Amino acid sequence: MAEFTDQIRQTFDFHRLVFRIGELSSMTGVSARQLRYWEKKELIASREREDGQQARVYTFKTFIKVSMMKYFLDAGYTLAGAAKQAQAREENVKHIHRFVSTGMKGFAMIDNQMAINLGAFDDTQTLMALLPDDGPIHYKLLPNDEAQRLTDASRV
């Protein structure tokens, strides 16, 4: 169980994932020149030197933003316009993430099936979503203490 949870956590742990300018460039189709220019314009806050080197490092978050800006740029927006649009979407992503992370209390294995703890159903019961390898998702109510015991306390 802990193994599975670790896998999930790693999958969602983008914080440690960083890119160099050449990598980000080929990933997004935005030239290194543009990336440096955008940075100077403060459209992307991606100057993060972790080590003593003077090479830029970009976070996954920046990758997302650059990708969005590229999208809007291709759609005909000006650079400033694209940045604004990307910023707006980024806010949405924050809200969605908050919603999801609030709703998901953790993972569990029930009857040998992957399950997600969706939180309190009422004062005594917790709602669990059971996800079989194949077939439809179904739900199950467990006493709070049992749900608590089965759930690996990890957050995404």
Place this chain on the structure above:
DNA sequence: TTTCTTACA
């Protein structure tokens, strides 16, 4: 090899 800054096209 890759990235950095500066400067010119």
Place this chain on the structure above:
DNA sequence: TGTAAGGA
């Protein structure tokens, strides 16, 4: 924005 120069 692309590209060249000259270092790191």
